[in-house]
Amino acid sequence: MQIKAQEHIDNSIAQCENALSEVRNAISGLSDEELNTQEAPGKWSILQCLKHLSIANEIYVKNIEKAYQKYSQKPDDFFKSHWKGDYFTKMISPKDNGEIKNTMKTFKSMDPRQALDSKSAIEEFFQTHEQLIELIRKSSNYSLNKVKVPTALGPLVKLRLGDAFRFLLGHLDRHVLQVKRIKNAIV
Numbered sequence: 499m500q501i502k503a504q505e506h507i508d509n510s511i512a513q514c515e516n517a518l519s520e521v522r523n524a525i526s527g528l529s530d531e532e533l534n535t536q537e538a539p540g541k542w543s544i545l546q547c548l549k550h551l552s553i554a555n556e557i558y559v560k561n562i563e564k565a566y567q568k569y570s571q572k573p574d575d576f577f578k579s580h581w582k583g584d585y586f587t588k589m590i591s592p593k594d595n596g597e598i599k600n601t602m603k604t605f606k607s608m609d610p611r612q613a614l615d616s617k618s619a620i621e622e623f624f625q626t627h628e629q630l631i632e633l634i635r636k637s638s639n640y641s642l643n644k645v646k647v648p649t650a651l652g653p654l655v656k657l658r659l660g661d662a663f664r665f666l667l668g669h670l671d672r673h674v675l676q677v678k679r680i681k682n683a684i685v
Contacts, residue, residue: 499578499579499584500576500577500578500579501576501577502575502576502577503573503574503575503576503577503638503642503660504638506577506642506660506663507634507635507637507638507642510634510663510664510667511631511634511635513667513670513671514627514630514631514634514667514670515631517627517667517670517671517674518624518627520674520677520678521548521623521674521677524544524674524677524678524681525544525620525677525681528544528681528685530616532544532684532685533545533616533619534614534616535680535684536680537679537680537683537684538683541680542676542680543614543680544677544680544681545614545616545619545620546614547673547676547677547680548619548620548622548623548673548677549614549619549622549623550673551623551626551627551669551670551673552619552622552623552626554650554666554669555626555627555629555630555666555670556626557650558630558647558649558650558662558666559626559629559630559633561647561648561649561662562633562647562659562662563633565645565646565647565659566633566636566640566645569640569641569644569645571639571640572640572641572644573638573639573640573641573642574641574642574643574644577642577643577658577660578643579658579660579661579664580657580658580661582655582657582661583657583658583660583661583662583664583665584661586649586657586661586665587661587664587665587668590665590668590669590672591668591669591671591672592668592671592672592675627670630666634663637659637660637663640659641659642658642659642660642663643658643659643660644658645658645659646658646659647659647662649662649665
C-alpha cells in the first residue's frame with residue numbers, strides 16, 4: 499500500500515474518531531450491570547473489551563512517544579507499508595464485510611478477567627484513544643516509514659509508524675464489532 503503521508507494521517511484520525519463514536523453509541527444508556535455482563539460464559543463483557551483496548555493502546559502510546567524522542571522530525575511525502583505491517587494489520591483487522599476471520603488468544607498481560615468499574619474503565623478507554631489521536635496528529639512531523647515502533651511482542655518486533663497506526667486501528671475496529679455483538683447478545 500502506498501498513500502500520501504498526510505492522507506494516511508487524516509484517514510487514521512477519522513477512523514479512530516469514528517470508532518470512538520461507535521463505542522459511545524453502543525454503551526449509551528447501558529447500566530453498570532449490563533456493561534459488565536459477559537456475552538457468554540468465558541467470553542468478555544463490554545467493559546472487558548474496553549479495558550483490553552486500553553491496556554494494548556497504553557503500550558503503543560508509550561512506544562510511539564519514545565520513538566518520537568528517538569527520531570528526528572523529518573516527514574515523508576508518502577507512506578509505503580511494509581510486508582510485516584501488512585501481515586499484522588490483515589491478521590488483526592476485520593474483513594471489509596465486518597466479519598472477524600480468525601479468533602486470537604489474548605496475551606495474559608492484556609486479559610481483563612474481572613468485573614470492572616464502568617466509570618473508570620470507560621474514562622481510561624477514551625483517554626488512551628484521545629492520546630493516540632494526538633500522536634497520530636503529531637506524526638505529520640515524522641517519517642511514517644523510518645520511525646520504528648516496538649510492538650506488544652517486545653522490542654525485537656517493530657513496525658513502521660504508519661503500519662503501527664494501521665495495526666492499532668484494525669485492533670480497535672475488531673473490538674468495536676465485538677462490543678456491538680455483546681450489546682446485541684445482552685440487551
